[in-house]
Amino acid sequence: xxxxxxxxxxxxxxxxAKLAASRSTCLSRPTGCVIVxxxxxxxxxxxxxxxxxxxxxxEGVCYRRSIDAKDAGKYDFCRSIHxxxxxxxxxxxxxxxxxxxxxxxxxxxxxxxxKLLVRAGIKEIVYEIGYESKNSDRDxxxxxxxxxxxxxxxEMKLTDDEKKLFVEFIRKNTSxxxxxxx
Numbered sequence: 001x002x003x004x005x006x007x008x009x010x011x012x013x014x015x016x017a018k019l020a021a022s023r024s025t026c027l028s029r030p031t032g033c034v035i036v037x038x039x040x041x042x043x044x045x046x047x048x049x050x051x052x053x054x055x056x057x058x059e060g061v062c063y064r065r066s067i068d069a070k071d072a073g074k075y076d077f078c079r080s081i082h083x084x085x086x087x088x089x090x091x092x093x094x095x096x097x098x099x100x101x102x103x104x105x106x107x108x109x110x111x112x113x114x115k116l117l118v119r120a121g122i123k124e125i126v127y128e129i130g131y132e133s134k135n136s137d138r139d140x141x142x143x144x145x146x147x148x149x150x151x152x153x154x155e156m157k158l159t160d161d162e163k164k165l166f167v168e169f170i171r172k173n174t175s176x177x178x179x180x181x182x
Contacts (some may be wrong), residue, residue: 009039011153011162017104017167018128018158020044025055026080027062029107035091037101041145043094045086056080064138084113087121095097098122108153111142117151119149121125128154 007015013036025048027070035043051053056062056079070075084105091098099121103109107120108131109117117125133139146153158166 007162010156013104014156015166017106020046021106025057027056030085031107033087035095035098037089042096043087043091045083047080048113053079073105082113084109118149126154126156
């Protein structure tokens with residue numbers, strides 16, 4: 001019998017968050033979020049425009065940059081709803097309680113989404129890439145504030161072997177027979 005190498009739960013859910021990011025319509029930073037409770041996916045999200053609003057990816061231009069909105073006011077002019085906000089909103093829309101869940105995100109949440117996740121009762125945030133903005137004072141402030149909340153935080157990057165495993169599953173016809181029938 002072949003030995004089957006399975007990814008860890010963290011790797012599995014982070015890969016799903018990365019896959020969710022593939023649906024992003026943001027030209028700047030495609031981001032994905034998977035909310036997991038008791039090792040079950042309860043919601044996913046990616047950054048993109050509200051329903052009925054044009055997507056930057058469809059227009060081929062970042063709307064915020066096209067109107068020359070500065071970084072300081074980006075949340076006022078960006079059309080995208082962040083991945084974490086979409087995941088929490090879609091869970092709420094479906095009547096799914098995310099309290100006590102883990103959020104797997106491809107980018108550590110901005111301060112607005114961090115507040116949203118904490119308020120929604122997320123108990124842990126597992127992220128791939130740290131968040132930084134051009135406002136280091138603001139970033140430092142929110143890092144300090146975040147230390148006071150009771151949410152675990154863990155950085156997690158897929159290993160090369162894990163990436164290879166996932167790529168092979170996507171590349172091949174996944175459910176082809178491994179063991180020949182008799």
